Amino acid sequence: MDEIKDMVLEYVIDEYIDEDDDIEVKHDTPLISSGIVDSFSMVSLKAFLEKKYDITIPDAEATPQAFDTVDSIAALVVRHKS
Amino acid sequence: MSNIGSYEERRKNFDWGVAREVLGWRDGEPLNIGAVCSDRVCASGKADKTALIWEGYGDESRTYTFDDLRVYSNGFARFLVDQGVRPGDRVCIFMDKIPSLYFAFLGILKAGGIAQPLFSAFGDESLEVRLASAGTGTILTTQKHVKKVRKIIDRLPALERTVVVHGDPAKLKEGEIFFDVEQAPRVEQFEAHECDSETPSVLHYTSGTTGQPKGAQHAHGSLWGQALTASWVLDLADDDVYWCTADPGWVTGTSYGIIGPWSLGITQCVLDSGFTSERWYRFIEENRVTVWYSAPTAIRSLMRDGEDVVRKHDLSSLRHLASVGEPLNAEAVIWSEKVYGLPFHDTFWQTETGAMMIANYPGTKIKPGSMGKPFPGIEAGVLDLKTHEPITEPGKVGLLAFRPGWPAMFRGYWKQPDVYRSKFVGAPGGAGPDELRTNPGLWYVSGDRASIDRDGYFWFVGRDDDVINTGGHLVGPFEIESALIEHEAVAEAAAIGKPDKVNMEVVKAIVTLNPGHEPSGDLELSIMNFVRKRLSPLAMPQEIEFSDKLPKTRSGKILRRYLRAIEWGEDVGDLSTLEDD
Numbered sequence: 001m002d003e004i005k006d007m008v009l010e011y012v013i014d015e016y017i018d019e020d021d022d023i024e025v026k027h028d029t030p031l032i033s034s035g036i037v038d039s040f041s042m043v044s045l046k047a048f049l050e051k052k053y054d055i056t057i058p059d060a061e062a063t064p065q066a067f068d069t070v071d072s073i074a075a076l077v078v079r080h081k082s
Numbered sequence: 083m084s085n086i087g088s089y090e091e092r093r094k095n096f097d098w099g100v101a102r103e104v105l106g107w108r109d110g111e112p113l114n115i116g117a118v119c120s121d122r123v124c125a126s127g128k129a130d131k132t133a134l135i136w137e138g139y140g141d142e143s144r145t146y147t148f149d150d151l152r153v154y155s156n157g158f159a160r161f162l163v164d165q166g167v168r169p170g171d172r173v174c175i176f177m178d179k180i181p182s183l184y185f186a187f188l189g190i191l192k193a194g195g196i197a198q199p200l201f202s203a204f205g206d207e208s209l210e211v212r213l214a215s216a217g218t219g220t221i222l223t224t225q226k227h228v229k230k231v232r233k234i235i236d237r238l239p240a241l242e243r244t245v246v247v248h249g250d251p252a253k254l255k256e257g258e259i260f261f262d263v264e265q266a267p268r269v270e271q272f273e274a275h276e277c278d279s280e281t282p283s284v285l286h287y288t289s290g291t292t293g294q295p296k297g298a299q300h301a302h303g304s305l306w307g308q309a310l311t312a313s314w315v316l317d318l319a320d321d322d323v324y325w326c327t328a329d330p331g332w333v334t335g336t337s338y339g340i341i342g343p344w345s346l347g348i349t350q351c352v353l354d355s356g357f358t359s360e361r362w363y364r365f366i367e368e369n370r371v372t373v374w375y376s377a378p379t380a381i382r383s384l385m386r387d388g389e390d391v392v393r394k395h396d397l398s399s400l401r402h403l404a405s406v407g408e409p410l411n412a413e414a415v416i417w418s419e420k421v422y423g424l425p426f427h428d429t430f431w432q433t434e435t436g437a438m439m440i441a442n443y444p445g446t447k448i449k450p451g452s453m454g455k456p457f458p459g460i461e462a463g464v465l466d467l468k469t470h471e472p473i474t475e476p477g478k479v480g481l482l483a484f485r486p487g488w489p490a491m492f493r494g495y496w497k498q499p500d501v502y503r504s505k506f507v508g509a510p511g512g513a514g515p516d517e518l519r520t521n522p523g524l525w526y527v528s529g530d531r532a533s534i535d536r537d538g539y540f541w542f543v544g545r546d547d548d549v550i551n552t553g554g555h556l557v558g559p560f561e562i563e564s565a566l567i568e569h570e571a572v573a574e575a576a577a578i579g580k581p582d583k584v585n586m587e588v589v590k591a592i593v594t595l596n597p598g599h600e601p602s603g604d605l606e607l608s609i610m611n612f613v614r615k616r617l618s619p620l621a622m623p624q625e626i627e628f629s630d631k632l633p634k635t636r637s638g639k640i641l642r643r644y645l646r647a648i649e650w651g652e653d654v655g656d657l658s659t660l661e662d663d
Binding site for chain 2: 015018021022030031032033034035037038039040041043044047048051059060063064065068
């Protein structure tokens with residue numbers, strides 16, 4: 001689980017945070033509700049998870065709530081991996 | 083009793099002068115939207131009334147009175163004039179929905195400038211195209227977004243001033259100016275620039291099938307249309323708490339998130355945080371929102387999250403709901419009536435129309451899924467696809483068009499009179515914008531297809547061109563394709579809309595690859611993120627199809643309509659012009 005969290009965190013920082021942004025993203029930092037990741041960009045984050053972990057996340061489960069923190073994203077991945 | 087009363091009575095002998103009555107306008111009053119929305123409201127005795135309830139991420143909350151609105155917009159106006167901004171200069175607003183955005187918008191207008199709001203999620207390429215087109219001299223932004231300006235400023239010779247209005251002044255780079263209006267000395271007096279109905283006010287960029295986005299230029303006379311429709315369609319009254327969920331980077335966020343409600347002295351709310359159903363319902367509950375103007379994409383997202391989350395909140399303050407951006411499906415209207423006890427009233431209009439054109443009205447029968455009926459004073463029609471003659475047969479699909487001359491109509495596309503002329507059926511060759519928009523014998527063609535039923539209700543069918551309507555925002559395929567082929571792996575690209583349950587359409591790209599590149603999941607993700615950063619999340623393809631070649635006409639143009647027809651399962655039509663088949 002921690003490995004997944006670290007991988008997701010690294011991807012979020014690489015893709016959604018600029019070098020000179022004064023934003024510290026942790027495992028429990030809100031992403032969607034804080035505007036760091038907007039709802040349209042969730043699609044590329046979902047695509048990353050599906051390719052990286054060879055899973056399929058149904059659209060009905062790809063909600064702003066489920067994608068709101070690294071913790072909740074990792075939980076979603078774990079649920080679909082098992 | 084609603085403000086509009088009887089729709090049928092209002093349509094009889096309609097005169098736009100009724101907007102002056104609604105505003106309590108006196109002969110000889112100065113017209114400047116910036117001053118009307120602040121100074122004039124204060125002068126009417128509402129200086130201490132709440133104008134803006136603002137909430138941001140982390141439950142940060144602030145409240146401003148109309149007097150605050152007056153003083154802070156004065157502050158921006160004074161600052162801009164002192165910086166050398168002159169009437170007619172374009173001043174871009176590029177920031178999230180923070181309070182300074184609203185003060186700046188009114189301040190630019192007071193100073194006589196043309197406000198050019200741009201969606202803060204735009205990437206540097208989308209920003210550059212629009213600033214270059216408008217010859218923008220000043221950009222107002224924040225520490226969060228200024229980095230995109232830094233990437234492009236060397237290629238924008240007209241851009242003289244980068245002003246950071248929020249953030250840490252210590253982080254500015256050389257040549258940038260810091261101005262926090264709430265920390266600056268209060269400006270109690272500012273004489274707003276003298277305007278008439280034709281004085282340019284706002285420049286909103288909108289996408290078309292071909293070429294880069296075009297600047298739809300509006301004028302201060304739009305006030306009459308925006309105020310009257312805010313009163314009659316949104317039914318705004320003095321004790322309302324109104325929430326327009328749109329971002330002022332798009333026209334709804336200025337016409338009905340600033341001008342309409344504030345010209346009427348209405349209290350409005352702004353929520354500047356990401357979307358979740360829970361957050362939105364809590365916002366309505368805590369602020370006792372009474373009138374809610376939102377978009378089908380958001381409504382369908384709320385539907386998807388179900389009724390349980392609705393039951394956790396007291397939404398009894400709501401009394402009127404309306405929607406705009408794309409057609410509101412019948413299921414959403416029925417669902418909202420069941421869950422909220424109120425139906426969403428769909429409205430139709432565009433960046434170019436500046437104000438609502440077709441709507442469902444308080445107190446009139448809603449046919450779920452219909453756009454409604456033309457606003458009083460608006461002559462709408464559906465024209466035959468080939469002859470461009472008005473269709474009289476109920477249910478027959480044609481081009482949705484309007485007789486020109488309504489007050490909020492756009493005055494032109496910025497420096498593109500030929501493109502403006504092309505929007506009018508029967509336009510005399512060489513006719514200028516003023517001649518076109520005041521000629522009641524012409525039709526302005528919207529670019530959408532629709533039909534009219536026996537009862538006079540309009541029904542949206544779809545776009546008449548290749549523009550993609552995603553989440554209520556129009557995205558031009560040309561801009562996306564231009565960005566796609568900048569990716570090192572992409573040789574050729576076509577961008578089309580594909581059906582989506584929540585957003586109506588999302589962008590799909592079909593690409594061919596350069597030698598040395600092979601289709602893969604990683605490449606797809608790389609291309610998606612490439613476009614997202616260059617343009618915006620809206621423009622990011624949500625699916626990328628790799629193809630060996632793209633269908634083209636004999637003259638070499640990519641046949642988007644063919645690809646789109648296949649995607650939507652429609653008849654592909656005449657393929658006789660295909661390069662090969």
